[in-house]
Amino acid sequence: MTGNNFSSKMETMDKKGYTPLEIVGKREWREDFFSLFFHSPLLTSSLRSGHFLMVRDPDAPTLLSRPFSMGRLFHDEGVFELFFQVVGKGTESMARKRVGDTLSVLGPLGNPFPLEKPGRILLIAGGRGISPFLSALPVLAESKRDYSLLYGAKTARTLLFRPFLADFPVSYRTDDGSFGQRGLVVDGLSQEVDLVFACGPEKMLERVALFYKDLPTEVYLSLEERMGCGTGICYGCARKVRTDRGVEMVRVCEEGPVFEASRVVWDE
Amino acid sequence: MSDLSFSIGPLRFPNPVVLASGTAGYGYELEPYIDLDLLGGFITKGIYPAPRAGNPSPRVYETPSGMLNAIGLQGIGMVRFRDEVLPFWERYKPPLGINVAGECPEDYARVVEYLDSHPRIDFYEINLSCPNVQTGGRSPSWFPEETKRILSTLRPLTKRPLIAKLSPHARSVEEIAFAAQEAGADGVSLINTFIGLAVDLKSRRPMLHNLFGGVSGPAVKPMALAMVYKVFQRVSLPILGMGGIVSGRDLLEFIVAGASGVQIGTATIVDPQAPLRILREASELLPSLGCDSLGELRGSLKPYR
Numbered sequence: 001m002t003g004n005n006f007s008s009k010m011e012t013m014d015k016k017g018y019t020p021l022e023i024v025g026k027r028e029w030r031e032d033f034f035s036l037f038f039h040s041p042l043l044t045s046s047l048r049s050g051h052f053l054m055v056r057d058p059d060a061p062t063l064l065s066r067p068f069s070m071g072r073l074f075h076d077e078g079v080f081e082l083f084f085q086v087v088g089k090g091t092e093s094m095a096r097k098r099v100g101d102t103l104s105v106l107g108p109l110g111n112p113f114p115l116e117k118p119g120r121i122l123l124i125a126g127g128r129g130i131s132p133f134l135s136a137l138p139v140l141a142e143s144k145r146d147y148s149l150l151y152g153a154k155t156a157r158t159l160l161f162r163p164f165l166a167d168f169p170v171s172y173r174t175d176d177g178s179f180g181q182r183g184l185v186v187d188g189l190s191q192e193v194d195l196v197f198a199c200g201p202e203k204m205l206e207r208v209a210l211f212y213k214d215l216p217t218e219v220y221l222s223l224e225e226r227m228g229c230g231t232g233i234c235y236g237c238a239r240k241v242r243t244d245r246g247v248e249m250v251r252v253c254e255e256g257p258v259f260e261a262s263r264v265v266w267d268e
Numbered sequence: 269m270s271d272l273s274f275s276i277g278p279l280r281f282p283n284p285v286v287l288a289s290g291t292a293g294y295g296y297e298l299e300p301y302i303d304l305d306l307l308g309g310f311i312t313k314g315i316y317p318a319p320r321a322g323n324p325s326p327r328v329y330e331t332p333s334g335m336l337n338a339i340g341l342q343g344i345g346m347v348r349f350r351d352e353v354l355p356f357w358e359r360y361k362p363p364l365g366i367n368v369a370g371e372c373p374e375d376y377a378r379v380v381e382y383l384d385s386h387p388r389i390d391f392y393e394i395n396l397s398c399p400n401v402q403t404g405g406r407s408p409s410w411f412p413e414e415t416k417r418i419l420s421t422l423r424p425l426t427k428r429p430l431i432a433k434l435s436p437h438a439r440s441v442e443e444i445a446f447a448a449q450e451a452g453a454d455g456v457s458l459i460n461t462f463i464g465l466a467v468d469l470k471s472r473r474p475m476l477h478n479l480f481g482g483v484s485g486p487a488v489k490p491m492a493l494a495m496v497y498k499v500f501q502r503v504s505l506p507i508l509g510m511g512g513i514v515s516g517r518d519l520l521e522f523i524v525a526g527a528s529g530v531q532i533g534t535a536t537i538v539d540p541q542a543p544l545r546i547l548r549e550a551s552e553l554l555p556s557l558g559c560d561s562l563g564e565l566r567g568s569l570k571p572y573r
Contacts, residue, residue, distance in 0.1 A: 016300050017541045056538070063485055063538055064330045090330075104539075228328040228337065229537040232297040234290075235313075235339045236328035236537075249321045249342055254297070267324075 018056065018065075018104040024079060026099055030157050032086040033128070034095045035071060036103070041078030043107060049136035050112035050197075050222055050258045054230035055082065056104040060093035065106065067227045067253070069131040069199070072164070073138075083131045109230055110257045113220055115139060119194025121147035124208055126185055126200020127154070130161060132222060133199065137168045152185035152200075186211065193217055196261075209261035219261035225252040240265035270554050271561035272308075272547075274528040276506045277429045277454040279391055281363050281529055283308035284519060284562060285547040288510055288533035289367035289393060289433070290314060290339065294353045295360075301540035306547070307362045308529060312353070314369035314395050317378045319345035329466045329475040334485025334512070335534060336464050338478035341369055346382050354388050363390040365431070370395075373421040380425045391428050394418065394453075397435035397460035407460075409435045412447035419451035429454035431508065436462055436488075441495045442502035449503045457508040457531060458499060459492045485534040486512040493525050500526025500567050514542065516549025520557070526567040 025037030043053075047070050056065035071081035086095050097103065115121075115136055123133045130151055140147040148169040153159040156179035159172060172180025173188055181188065185200070186207040198208045199222040212219045228236030232254035241250040242263045250256070272283040286309035292298055295310055304310065322342025329336045344352070357364050366389055370376040376394060383389055396409035396418060408414035415432065422430055432448040434441055436459040445456045461482025466475035474480075492511020499507055509527030513519050514535045522530050535542040559565050 015302060015541070018539055061333075062330060063333065063534070064328075064335060065538065106539075226326040226328055228335065229540070231301065231540050233293040233540065234328065234337070234537045235293070235322065235342050236337060237325065238322065238327065238339075238342060239325055 016106070018054075018106045020058075020102045021105045022102050023097055023099050026097070028095075029160055032095070033158070033160060034084055034086065036082045036094065036097065037074075037079050038082065038103075038105065039077070039079050040105075043105070044073050044075060044078050044080045047073060047080060047108050047135065048112035049115060049132045049139070050110070051108035052110050052230070052253075052257055053082070053105055053107035054109060054227075055094065055106075057090075057093050057097065058104055060090070062090050062093060064090070064228060065104070065230060066090040066094075067109075067230050069222070070107075070135065071131050072134045081134070083128070083134070085128050106230065110253060111255070113197045113222070113258050115197070117195055117218065119146075119218075120192065121145055121195045121197065122190060122193040123147065123149040124185055124189070124196060124198035124200065124204075125149065125151045126198075126204040127152075127158065129198070129200030129204075129222070131199070133197075134161060134164070136197070137165070141168060150185050150188055152188075155179075191215055191217070196220065198222070205261075206266050209264060209266070212261065220258050221261050221264060222257050223252050223259055223264070224257070227253055229253070240267075270551065270559070271563070272551060272554070274506070274562060276391065276431065276508075276528065279363055279429050281308045283547055284523065284527075284529040284550070285309075285543050286363075286365070286508060286529055286531045287311060287536060287543060288531035289365075289395065291533035291536050294344075294349070294356075296353070296356050298536075298540055302544055304360045304362060306544055308547070309363040309365060309390075310357075311365040311367050311393050311531070312349070313343055314341045314367045315346050315349050315379050315383075316341065316343055316369050317346055317375055317382070319343060319348065324477040326476055327478070327481075329481070331464065331466055331483060331485075332487060334483055334487035335537070336466050336476060336481035336483055337461070338476045338481035340478060343369075346379050350383060350386060354383075354386055357388050364388060365391045365393045367393045367395050367433070368422075373418045376418055377421050377425060380422050384426045384428070389428065391431060391454075392422070392426065393431045393433050393457055394422065395433050395460075397433050407435045407437070409433070409444050410438045412443055415444050415447045416451040419448055419453050423452035431455040431457050433457040433460055435460050436491060436495060442498045445499040445503045445505065449505050453505060455506040455508060455528070456499060456503070457510065459488070459495050459511050462488055462491070484512070486514055488512050489518065493521060496522055496527050497525040497569060513546065514538075516546055516551075516553050519546055519550045520553060520565060523562055523565045524567070524569050526569070528566060
């Protein structure tokens with residue numbers, strides 16, 4: 001066989017790859033928060049809360065793709081939202097994109113939150129960690145589950161999506177007391193739940209894990225780590241997790257990003 | 269139809285696109301994204317005798333036109349590799365190379381001895397150059413004697429091709445390649461990553477937990493091309509060239525500089541389908557250069573005038 005007896009079609013047959021998606025909407029929030037909206041009925045119907053997407057701007061001077069959790073899913077329109085905060089060059093270039101521009105998107109990637117598990121559910125979101133719960137809330141409401149969201153941010157200005165969240169049972173906390181109760185989300189944790197799903201800053205996740213450590217509540221955390229590939233090949237995003245073999249360095253992109261809290265090993 | 273194949277010793281590679289060690293996992297990770305049968309070859313993550321945890325995170329950071337990584341050779345070790353990974357490769361045809369790593373010649377020998385009876389293995393790439401382990405990057409392929417010592421230890425242990433993977437930090441990479449040739453290597457891979465550092469100005473800490481990492485990607489391509497060319501002038505061994513190849517043009521430039529085949533690394537991390545795109549681009553471009561085969565292009569770099 002010579003190497004070139006194939007068509008470009010064969011390269012992608014039955015295989016998943018980066019797809020150019022057009023930006024059909026853009027919203028600029030406060031404090032460097034942005035939402036981009038993409039039309040893709042396929043992705044919109046297959047994304048689940050906790051999944052992530054790798055996103056790349058082919059025109060940007062940056063090389064690597066960046067991982068993002070998706071925000072709201074608009075099933076009737078086949079549109080999904082990408083909600084992010086500008087934190088570096090990759091997100092900077094994404095924030096400059098306009099409606100009509102395209103970005104390369106790969107997904108769904110990773111393992112979602114097991115929302116289908118039975119029991120009373122508490123969702124915990126810190127800051128931009130609200131993102132995965134924007135798609136979880138309508139699912140839980142639709143299936144008439146016993147659930148609520150505890151959502152905290154530094155201040156009222158960064159407590160985003162409040163009009164959308166008005167339809168769901170949410171309790172708010174801000175560090176400065178400018179909206180909802182004053183204090184951290186970890187001060188508002190309830191023992192009266194069977195399942196906890198949390199996404200937010202590392203310190204918050206660690207305190208959530210600690211709070212439920214000796215309780216029967218099952219806790220799942222969406223973890224972050226700086227990523228290279230997002231596809232499991234580079235081992236760039238590994239962190240310490242307990243497995244059947246003991247404590248191992250495990251890839252956040254492939255075995256995560258959602259992990260059972262009892263398996264996560266926190267750095268001293 | 270042009271001929272894109274090349275050979276290293278008796279081993280024939282169907283096309284020049286070989287996936288580089290450490291940038292493609294063990295292979296099965298890529299199965300959802302590409303038909304592995306279309307590759308010219310595949311080289312596994314570095315295999316040590318025992319499992320290794322690798323470095324703490326963060327392990328990667330983007331740098332101008334490239335990336336910095338310090339994975340630290342995390343790996344499942346040779347026993348699990350044989351039991352869990354090699355059976356997977358029996359379903360696919362491309363030449364399979366085992367990247368053999370170690371901290372002393374005995375480590376390398378143990379891996380080759382343990383795996384060599386397995387029929388699916390086609391060749392070994394001897395990692396004489398991983399810059400990410402704690403030594404601050406010091407690696408055997410900085411020194412001709414150490415290069416020779418490891419390769420001479422391995423040569424009697426296997427009939428399969430041994431390819432020495434070289435560091436760009438040797439005083440003279442061509443001198444190291446010559447030493448590898450003398451010690452019985454069948455080919456050389458170059459270059460491994462450059463030692464690099466990225467600084468977070470705000471915290472005044474390194475961007476990587478390991479402090480140093482290896483720089484790869486388009487940023488290193490001109491240096492890689494220069495080294496491939498110098499080694500091609502000095503030794504008769506086939507060369508697997510690598511360093512920042514992201515397009516068919518890049519691939520063919522390495523062939524002109526003297527490479528027999530190439531390895532794709534960072535481009536696969538950016539996009540798992542990039543290797544097959546690069547192959548298609550190169551195969552489409554080759555006839556326009558007036559060549560029917562890669563062999564006609566190999567080492568064809570001419571003087572400026």
